[in-house]
Amino acid sequence: MTAYAALIIAYRRRDLVKGVLARLAAQSHPPVAVVIVDNGGDLGDVEAPPGLAAPVQVVTRADNPGYGAAVNEARRAVGDAAPALLVLTHDAEFDAELARRLSEALGSAPDIGAAGPVLRRASDPGAIFSAGGRLTRGGRATHVTREPSTRLSDVDWLDGAIVMFRVDALDAIGGVDEEYFLYFEDVDTSWRLARAGWRTVVDRDAHGAQEPGEHPVYLGMRNMALFARRAGIPRIRRSAAAARRLAEVAASALVRGRPAGVSDGWRGWRDGLQGMSGKPAGRGDDRDG
Structure with a gap:
């Protein structure tokens, strides 16, 4: 072994x-x-x-x-x-x-x-x-x-x-x-x-x-965009994937009675496509997996 x-x-x-x-x-x-x-x-x-x-x-x-x-x-x-x-x-x-x-x-x-x-x-x-x-x-x-x-x-x-x-x-x-x-x-x-x-x-x-936790919509979308940018995924494909992901986020939030977070998601998507990365200012928490 x-x-x-x-x-x-x-x-x-x-x-x-x-x-x-x-x-x-x-x-x-x-x-x-x-x-x-x-x-x-x-x-x-x-x-x-x-x-x-x-x-x-x-x-x-x-x-x-x-x-x-x-x-x-x-x-x-x-x-x-x-x-x-x-x-x-x-x-x-x-x-x-x-x-x-x-x-x-x-x-x-x-x-x-x-x-x-x-x-x-x-x-x-x-x-x-x-x-x-x-x-x-x-x-x-x-x-x-x-x-x-x-x-x-x-x-x-x-x-x-x-x-x-x-x-x-x-x-x-x-x-x-x-x-x-x-x-x-x-x-x-x-x-x-x-x-x-x-x-x-x-x-x-x-x-x-x-026990998987929910991640901030901003970081999830930003990092998805960052990956798509680095992987060279064509704009149409990556935009369609982002729209689907945000629709799922909004639907899940609606079922749970929580704010949809769509605006945070689009902001994260934009920042990721612009190459923003790393720990956002003011964040101190770490992932549990």
Whole structure:
């Protein structure tokens, strides 16, 4: 099996970090090292739980640079310790066989650059919220919500909550793009891996859970536009995809009795097409996955 280091992306939830560490300690295929990137700057010292033999290193980034920066920080911290990196957000839930199955998935073919589990809702374990994702020709990313038909299925992208990367693949694309901040960097990473000749797969036998949250409409649309611009998607296709996405946002908001946020969405779309990126001024929060 492929040896791996684990990354926990933390943001102001010490209790959740302790839970992820306990789940790593229970792995049948344990990590050789654990890196916690503290994007809130207030985690403090962290003790390894009983059963976790791997050294635990905390890297503090109180400036909260986001998901992509945390992955890249961990990659630098790991060095040559392991050929794979298991990325976990601080609210990721998983069983004791997760790392073994994802490690075997990476090792099953030399061109697999990333592998992830079937993710279910933590509040409703019977509901799949992401068995990988698809990317339309217009640049719209959607989750696959049905059970995969085979153990290993090629997908266009993996949700960033739980994913194991081959380190060589990450290095080949220069790591995760840090300019997105919070959303779409997982889509962009798999897209760039594919362009470099690496496959992204979901493992039907690997299980994880998370409670997906709603992202700000502005950032979701801005980063979708940023990706479409970088991917060279024709204007007609990307505009149609944006209109459909905003229509869905408005419909969902109407059902829930919330403000539609369409104006924020169009503003984000405009800013993304103009190349605006990174953490918007005044934002301090980080993604949960």
